[in-house]
Amino acid sequence: MKILVCISKTPDTTAKIAFADNNTKFAQDGVQWIINPYDEWYALVRAIELKEKDPSTIIHLLNVGGADTEPIIRKALALGGDEAIRVNTEVSDSYYIAAQIAAIAKEGYDLVLTGKETIDYNGSSIGGMVSELLDINYVSLATKLELNGSTVTLNREIEGGEETCEAPLPLVVSCQKGMAEQRIPNMKGIMGARTKPLKVVEPIAADILTSIVSFELPPAKAGVKLISPDNPGELVKLLHEEAKVI
Amino acid sequence: MSVLIFADAADGQIKKSSLEAITYGVDLAQKIGATASALVLGKVTDDLSALGKYGINKVYHIADEKYNQLDARLYTKAIASVVSTSGTQVLILCNNLTGKSVAPRLSVALKAGLVTGASGLPDTSNGFVVKKAVFSGKAYANIKIPTATKIIAISPNSYKTVAGEGKAEVIAAVGSDIAPQVKVTSTQKVTGQVPLSEAELVVSGGRGLKGPENWGMVEDLAGLIGAATACSRAVADAHWRPHHEHVGQTGGSIAPNLYLAIGISGAIQHLAGVNRSKVIVVINKDPEAPFFKAADYGIVGDAFEVVPKLIDAVKQFKGVA
Numbered sequence: 208m209k210i211l212v213c214i215s216k217t218p219d220t221t222a223k224i225a226f227a228d229n230n231t232k233f234a235q236d237g238v239q240w241i242i243n244p245y246d247e248w249y250a251l252v253r254a255i256e257l258k259e260k261d262p263s264t265i266i267h268l269l270n271v272g273g274a275d276t277e278p279i280i281r282k283a284l285a286l287g288g289d290e291a292i293r294v295n296t297e298v299s300d301s302y303y304i305a306a307q308i309a310a311i312a313k314e315g316y317d318l319v320l321t322g323k324e325t326i327d328y329n330g331s332s333i334g335g336m337v338s339e340l341l342d343i344n345y346v347s348l349a350t351k352l353e354l355n356g357s358t359v360t361l362n363r364e365i366e367g368g369e370e371t372c373e374a375p376l377p378l379v380v381s382c383q384k385g386m387a388e389q390r391i392p393n394m395k396g397i398m399g400a401r402t403k404p405l406k407v408v409e410p411i412a413a414d415i416l417t418s419i420v421s422f423e424l425p426p427a428k429a430g431v432k433l434i435s436p437d438n439p440g441e442l443v444k445l446l447h448e449e450a451k452v453i
Numbered sequence: 454m455s456v457l458i459f460a461d462a463a464d465g466q467i468k469k470s471s472l473e474a475i476t477y478g479v480d481l482a483q484k485i486g487a488t489a490s491a492l493v494l495g496k497v498t499d500d501l502s503a504l505g506k507y508g509i510n511k512v513y514h515i516a517d518e519k520y521n522q523l524d525a526r527l528y529t530k531a532i533a534s535v536v537s538t539s540g541t542q543v544l545i546l547c548n549n550l551t552g553k554s555v556a557p558r559l560s561v562a563l564k565a566g567l568v569t570g571a572s573g574l575p576d577t578s579n580g581f582v583v584k585k586a587v588f589s590g591k592a593y594a595n596i597k598i599p600t601a602t603k604i605i606a607i608s609p610n611s612y613k614t615v616a617g618e619g620k621a622e623v624i625a626a627v628g629s630d631i632a633p634q635v636k637v638t639s640t641q642k643v644t645g646q647v648p649l650s651e652a653e654l655v656v657s658g659g660r661g662l663k664g665p666e667n668w669g670m671v672e673d674l675a676g677l678i679g680a681a682t683a684c685s686r687a688v689a690d691a692h693w694r695p696h697h698e699h700v701g702q703t704g705g706s707i708a709p710n711l712y713l714a715i716g717i718s719g720a721i722q723h724l725a726g727v728n729r730s731k732v733i734v735v736i737n738k739d740p741e742a743p744f745f746k747a748a749d750y751g752i753v754g755d756a757f758e759v760v761p762k763l764i765d766a767v768k769q770f771k772g773v774a
């Protein structure tokens with residue numbers, strides 16, 4: 208079993224969101240970078256759990272990005288995984304990233320795991336794009352994943368619940384909460400990560416289908432209107448008459 | 454020019470979020486001088502000609518039962534073939550669970566630029582630019598789609614359905630002859646409740662509620678106004694509530710008309726999942742709780758005193774004893 212886990216880099220969840228160059232770029236000054244939580248907590252940790260069950264499992268981590276992502280990749284390797292691959296290119300468009308991932312994934316992986324979405328651009332697209340580029344199956348927003356030979360049993364989110372489904376390998380899965388429990392790398396992992404191979408490969412030529420024109424911040428809220436705790440009827444009245452939501 | 458809206462169904466009925474996508478597609482068609490048609494896959498109980506009341510002229514219907522379960526590869530082949538045969542330039546989907554599964558595949562199959570989580574009609578004054586929420590609702594990006602075919606997956610509950618009069622022509626279409634490979638073996642659904650992802654009103658609880666045994670009042674309040682229930686990550690992690698209720702940076706991201714938060718501090722990671730809500734109400738005993746900064750209405754008080762009173766006030770308003 209060979210698993211490819213797609214790892215992306217995102218600003219820390221508490222990072223201040225501001226824009227530079229006439230609102231065309233995310234202002235990176237002072238921003239702490241982390242592994243996208245869905246990739247780390249769910250996709251990667253689930254892959255590690257599968258390897259713990261079956262030690263013959265091989266896990267490769269894959270990032271499409273510049274050299275500045277390497278600390279994040281090492282951090283991911285400290286959690287687990289055998290080696291990492293970085294496709295050396297600046298990223299913009301989802302299709303372009305997916306094309307890079309598909310080019311690597313077609314070299315014989317059984318399972319490609321991605322996070323549900325990146326918490327910066329919230330595309331929720333890469334996994335689906337990779338699966339179509341490879342013309343294989345895709346199960347999105349999975350909350351559970353078990354292997355039984357060449358079949359995968361998964362739970363995925365549906366409106367108001369979950370459904371259990373089965374799909375054959377090879378398969379692309381996007382992972383979310385429920386799939387695994389968050390882990391913290393230990394000292395042995397951190398030391399070991401330093402010597403794990405991190406292969407750098409050059410990108411393939413691929414199209415760019417979209418481009419960001421500008422960013423904007425949401426309009427500021429007018430400020431909270433406080434209502435006395437003794438008079439919740441006033442809140443009901445405001446929600447009905449002023450906010451018109453009930 | 455033509456706009457095609459893919460409308461997905463659950464339990465034989467077109468989802469509310471897809472009806473929003475239809476209204477969006479109809480408004481877009483009007484804006485760019487195009488016609489709008491819809492596409493439905495699988496057996497449905499809804500009368501599809503009735504979609505005409507949302508301004509649709511034609512509904513393509515591939516009535517094969519194999520589409521009643523989501524197999525993204527199969528869906529993609531069927532939708533892509535209708536896009537090609539109908540000469541569609543803009544394909545609209547809802548960015549719901551089905552949309553997230555198939556829109557990216559369609560982007561590849563059709564070599565069409567895709568914007569997911571869109572939140573308004575595109576600006577066509579200079580190219581074709583679509584606005585979407587980024588940084589988990591903390592900002593918006595304007596994204597240009599230069600490709601000949603374009604795909605927009607709009608955020609659930611970001612566009613209001615408008616129904617009028619009209620009947621659509623239902624055209625039987627054929628899908629692909631490949632067999633599904635993703636097989637659904639069982640479903641676990643909370644019945645009788647509004648699903649969180651489709652909800653217009655949401656009542657949510659945090660660690661301030663002290664324990665799962667105190668959720669009765671949250672459910673009562675939600676039940677009274679027809680709201681879905683949600684919770685903070687701290688609450689889901691403590692197993693007080695099921696995982697699918699967890700909203701925020703690492704849980705669900707929702708944009709209801711009303712988000713009523715009880716005993717939730719309003720950490721930045723929590724806000725990331727709910728900050729696109731149209732109206733936010735916060736009940737918290739700590740006047741310094743960060744959530745009040747993001748709120749429209751607030752009550753500083755003990756939830757165990759305020760919520761029962763609020764329930765009484767809602768009952769009075771609804772005229773129930």
Ligand SMILES: Cc1cc2nc3c(=O)[nH]c(=O)nc-3n(C[C@H](O)[C@H](O)[C@H](O)COP(=O)(O)OP(=O)(O)OC[C@H]3O[C@@H](n4cnc5c(N)ncnc54)[C@H](O)[C@@H]3O)c2cc1C
Binds near residue numbers: 660723755
């Ligand atoms: C990477 C990362 C991702 C995260 N993702 C998420 C996420 O997706 N969603 C999320 O929710 N959190 C997330 N968190 C956690 C987040 O930072 C907070 O810890 C969490 O939201 C706190 O939950 P809470 O507000 O329920 O609890 P607390 O922070 O404990 O707040 C409880 C609140 O209840 C109030 N209270 C207490 N008693 C009463 C009473 N009797 N009546 C009224 N009010 C009362 C208190 O004043 C307090 O404000 C994430 C954290 C990290 C680091």
Ligand SMILES: Nc1ncnc2c1ncn2[C@@H]1O[C@H](COP(=O)(O)O)[C@@H](O)[C@H]1O
Binds near residue numbers: 213214320321325334
């Ligand atoms: N630059 C990247 N390199 C590797 N994997 C990525 C990259 N960007 C996104 N991904 C993966 O694709 C998932 C979905 O990303 P997105 O479609 O951008 O929301 C992420 O959770 C990652 O697993």
